[in-house]
Amino acid sequence: MIIDHLGNALELVLTWKMALVMLSCALFGLFVGAVPGLSATMATAMLVPLTFFMDPVPAISAIVTTAAMAIFASDIPAALVRIPGTAASAAYVGDLTALTAKGRVGRALGISVTASAIGGVFGSLVLMFAAPQLALVSLNFTSFEYFWLALLGLSAAVMLGNASVLKSLMALAIGLMIASVGMDTTSGTPRFTFGSASLLDGVAFVPALIGMFAVPELIRTFVHRDETPPVAPIGNPFRMFEGLGRVLMTSKLNLLRSSTIGTAIGILPGAGSDIGSWISYAVSKRFSRKPETYGKGSEEAVLGACAANNSALSGAYVPAMVFGIPGDSITAIVIGVLYVKGLNPGPMVFLTNADTVAAIFLVFLLANLLIVPLGLLAIALASQVLRVPKIALAPLILGFCIVGSYSIDAAASGIVIMIVLGVLAYLMEENGFPVAPTILGIVMGLLVERNLVSNMIKADGTFMPFVERPIAAGLALTCLVVWTVPAVGWLLQRRRRAAARTAAKQES
Amino acid sequence: MRIHDSLIGALLVLFGGWVLFVALGFPDMPGQSIGPGTFPSVLGVAFLLGGLCLIVAGRSRGTRRLADLNPGWRRAPRLLAAGLATIGVLVLALSFETVGFPLSATVLLYALFFLEGYRGPQWLALCIAFVFGMHLLMTRFLLVPLPAGPLESFL
Amino acid sequence: MELTKRTLLAATAAFAMAGAGPAVAQDWPSGPVTIIVPWSSGGGTDATARMIGTLLEDEIGVPVAVVNRTGGSGVIGHTAIADAEPDGQTIGVATLEIGSMHTLGLTDLTHEAYAPIGLYNSDPAALFVRTDSDYDDANALLAALEDAEDRAFKASGSAQGGVNHLAMAGMLLAAGMPPDRVAWVPSEGAAPGLQDLAAGGVEIATASLPEAAALIDAGLIRPLAVFASERLDSAPDVPTFVEATGHDFALGSWRGIVAPAGIPEDVQAQLIEAVGAVVQKPEYLSFMNDRGYATQWTPGDAFESFMEKSDAALAESLAAVGLAK
CATH class of the missing domain: 3.40.190.10 (Periplasmic binding protein-like II)
Known part of the structure; x- marks a missing residue:
């Protein structure tokens, strides 16, 4: 059991060298994450060569600390200049920017940092005590279950906004369409590439994310600057986090629920960390007393989605450690480093290297705790940027967008993708099409398609296999409920209103 | 720029039709009943249906003007700034490897500041400091090979 | 505060290490060597290439950088190796896919675009x-x-x-x-x-x-x-x-170091010698064993004929499943 090895693990972790490694990696992650347009994946990938010179525990903790910190830190540019860093944070970027516009950037990011830490600690504890058992659960998921889960995540994205369902659906379809550009991963057929070699690899995600959120905001700043209300000034940096404690105290249930959902979905490789925060967002909206504020600057929404986001990240390490199955690009890097250090992921590593594994879990905990003090400091510093008028910042933000979309693949095609999708997103937002479903569509497109294709091959033209397995049937039923309940509610409301109208007519 | 829902619907119908046409032309995977065209075809149908619904929904809201430009677009400096931030960046991207990041980005950024009314050497200095600072940060610290174009030997 | 400054310095120093190093004055290597990997970082090909890169750095005394050029099912990275200046300063890892991607119609590139250095792994x-x-x-x-x-x-x-x-x-x-x-x-x-x-x-x-x-x-x-x-x-x-x-059938993926075709023969010989020394080192062997990768060393012309055979076998299998173009 992990508990028995905690003593030895503490000896491995509580050293000056480890403190130095974790602190410098934390600062590095914080810095890269906070630069608009640079991503956590990039920060982690850059560390890989360095880990070759380190012992196993410092090597893994360097990667884990950097990743945790960079993922949180990317919420800072998301709130300040609307450039989110990950697909998961795209779920609540609308709430973050709305809160910033109201002058509550300290509260908004303060909630983000503490909820992230709480979710991360929750996920780490689950990882510590139940990783092997939970990993077995994740192995009950075949392509059928993944298909329904992905559909559930996409449904959440359509339902969570305040836009019309039809327009949200079209926005989602646009995202799925963008995802199908490039060489089909199963057959190798180039699709919708117009003969371009750089599109063979598909539409790069980070430039798409930067373009679809930041560019519309830039165009609005340049062109309709008199229509947008001025940003409320930020106050004293020492008082910007006021009221944070109260918000956290009143949302204990939301935190627990979101962390549980995040961890549960996070342990599913490939799907988990991306859709965890979206599903949790939709669930917390469903249970909220003020669902109408979601998407327009709801603190509850940020809190729930951030907690789910970071607990899902910890959850993603479960299949990575136990079966060597990566959940996303960061866990793929961690698996690579584990192999290099002779800690081959697998159930055996929990027995043969129990001390090291326990130490790694402790590092997960510490990294998540380290987020809070460093994060609050970074927020207080970074928020000062809001003292500069938006219009004077705009050209520099464009500079960040260019560098960010180039640097992920070191290819100028990223810049083209950023601008083209940015203009598309501007037109969409002007006409009431939300961009968040498009972003999720781009991330999930391949997963949905791959599993749909796998399922159709396995089912040989029949439908029953889609719902034969119990978990698949359960997820399918949930999807059905998610879609029919609002529709039935809408019909009932319409009939009631019509009845009221005829009753009123008869009375007059 | 606001466009009438019916017009968007019509565009989506056209787009869906094109997607469907292209997707049905993809070769099947040998030995499989489905192939690379299956999923895009589903999306094509979704665009067709969604576009039709939007046409109908838009008509019920009356046939006003087909497109509405915000007043900001009629002011030349703003139009130019938006054009620079989009088409200008496209040109920058296409010449990225030859002209390099430092030169093109400095010109682009200063032109934007200029159009916004921030003119003078102090703003040019800001642009140069920002662009060359970013270049240094990316190439030296983060090891991203941002091209420097003719300045390659100098930097 | 002091601690913060010190860690920052440490981090900066660590990163600078990857970029700069003393240049050794001789024909080859005339500067830092780059190894192009056509697959993403964290994967098997990347890990083995980084191990070789680290040890090669000691062997030849110049910095060796590993660069991931991913995408297009390996086409982009494999093309980047072939298109590099043939001076031995840029080499790369070719994998089994070099034999299948031209048969699949993804590219015209074949193993003939490379000068073989050596096959170091096949699984x-x-x-x-x-x-x-x-x-x-x-x-x-x-x-x-x-x-x-x-x-x-x-x-x-x-x-x-x-x-x-x-x-x-x-x-x-x-x-x-x-x-x-x-x-x-x-x-x-x-x-x-x-x-x-x-x-x-x-x-x-x-x-x-x-x-x-x-x-x-x-x-x-x-x-x-x-x-x-x-x-x-x-x-x-x-x-x-x-x-x-009783049915005879064998197939597996492989990885080998290649240079762009047209590099001077003496440079190719020096590369074969240097990489050949690296793959005999105990650090390398224990790394490959720990990770479960088979090790071997088939340098030069033998690697060339291995790639030819692999190419032909892949073409046959792809034709059998109807994927050859």
């Missing part, structure tokens, strides 16, 4: 079923396949036309069955395919043994045979396919 594919399956050995599985209808069995382990798909098709052909006997469920790489096998989504999977190690250790799946000419040192209990069934 044969192996045949897997779930631990609770009824088939105790490869013969039992083949017998069941013999009696089954086409497409009644599903298998996974790679994309359509990937090395593991070709292994499955080649196995069926070798055993005298049509490739259609087993329906191939394409997956993005071995890990998701093996996971689908463990979860009960498919009945059979093909993948290399190191890729399946964790799931084998967990007791969820077991190997029936390995598609190699002799048993592997790392898995002496797993019979070869020809031992188990």
Whole structure:
């Protein structure tokens, strides 16, 4: 059991060298994450060569600390200049920017940092005590279950906004369409590439994310600057986090629920960390007393989605450690480093290297705790940027967008993708099409398609296999409920209103 | 720029039709009943249906003007700034490897500041400091090979 | 505060290390050497290339940078190696896909665009079923396949036309069955395919043994045979396919160091010598063993003829499954 090895693990972790490694990696992650347009994946990938010179525990903790910190830190540019860093944070970027516009950037990011830490600690504890058992659960998921889960995540994205369902659906379809550009991963057929070699690899995600959120905001700043209300000034940096404690105290249930959902979905490789925060967002909206504020600057929404986001990240390490199955690009890097250090992921590593594994879990905990003090400091510093008028910042933000979309693949095609999708997103937002479903569509497109294709091959033209397995049937039923309940509610409301109208007519 | 829902619907119908046409032309995977065209075809149908619904929904809201430009677009400096931030960046991207990041980005950024009314050497200095600072940060610290174009030997 | 400054300095110094270093004045190397990897960081090819890069740095006394040029199913990275200046300052890792991608019609590039340095690893594919399956050995599985209808069995382990798909098709052909006997469920790489096998989504999977190690250790799946000419040192209990069934069939992925064609012969010879020394080092060997990768060293012309053979074999398998263009 992990508990028995905690003593030895503490000896491995509580050293000056480890403190130095974790602190410098934390600062590095914080810095890269906070630069608009640079991503956590990039920060982690850059560390890989360095880990070759380190012992196993410092090597893994360097990667884990950097990743945790960079993922949180990317919420800072998301709130300040609307450039989110990950697909998961795209779920609540609308709430973050709305809160910033109201002058509550300290509260908004303060909630983000503490909820992230709480979710991360929750996920780490689950990882510590139940990783092997939970990993077995994740192995009950075949392509059928993944298909329904992905559909559930996409449904959440359509339902969570305040836009019309039809327009949200079209926005989602646009995202799925963008995802199908490039060489089909199963057959190798180039699709919708117009003969371009750089599109063979598909539409790069980070430039798409930067373009679809930041560019519309830039165009609005340049062109309709008199229509947008001025940003409320930020106050004293020492008082910007006021009221944070109260918000956290009143949302204990939301935190627990979101962390549980995040961890549960996070342990599913490939799907988990991306859709965890979206599903949790939709669930917390469903249970909220003020669902109408979601998407327009709801603190509850940020809190729930951030907690789910970071607990899902910890959850993603479960299949990575136990079966060597990566959940996303960061866990793929961690698996690579584990192999290099002779800690081959697998159930055996929990027995043969129990001390090291326990130490790694402790590092997960510490990294998540380290987020809070460093994060609050970074927020207080970074928020000062809001003292500069938006219009004077705009050209520099464009500079960040260019560098960010180039640097992920070191290819100028990223810049083209950023601008083209940015203009598309501007037109969409002007006409009431939300961009968040498009972003999720781009991330999930391949997963949905791959599993749909796998399922159709396995089912040989029949439908029953889609719902034969119990978990698949359960997820399918949930999807059905998610879609029919609002529709039935809408019909009932319409009939009631019509009845009221005829009753009123008869009375007059 | 606001466009009438019916017009968007019509565009989506056209787009869906094109997607469907292209997707049905993809070769099947040998030995499989489905192939690379299956999923895009589903999306094509979704665009067709969604576009039709939007046409109908838009008509019920009356046939006003087909497109509405915000007043900001009629002011030349703003139009130019938006054009620079989009088409200008496209040109920058296409010449990225030859002209390099430092030169093109400095010109682009200063032109934007200029159009916004921030003119003078102090703003040019800001642009140069920002662009060359970013270049240094990316190439030296983060090891991203941002091209420097003719300045390659100098930097 | 002081601590913060110090750590920042440490981090900066550490990063500077990767970029700068003393240049040694001689013909080759005339400056830092770059190794291009056509696959993403964290993967197997990347890890082995980084290990070689680190040791090569000591061997030749100049910095060696490993650069990942991913995308296009390996086309982009493989092309970047071929297009590099042929001066020995840029080399790269070529993988099995160099033989299949031109047959698939993705590119015109073949192994002829390279000057061979040496083959350092090849991992044969192996045949897997779930631990609770009824088939105790490869013969039992083949017998069941013999009696089954086409497409009644599903298998996974790679994309359509990937090395593991070709292994499955080649196995069926070798055993005298049509490739259609087993329906191939394409997956993005071995890990998701093996996971689908463990979860009960498919009945059979093909993948290399190191890729399946964790799931084998967990007791969820077991190997029936390995598609190699002799048993592997790392898995002496797993019979070869020809031992188990009498049908001769071998296929596996491989990795080798190549330089762009046209480099001076003496530089090529120096590279062969330097990399050859690296792959004999104990650090390298223990790293490869720990990770379960087979090691070998087939330098120069022998590597060239190996690539030729691999190319021809892939073309044949791809034609059999109808993917050749």
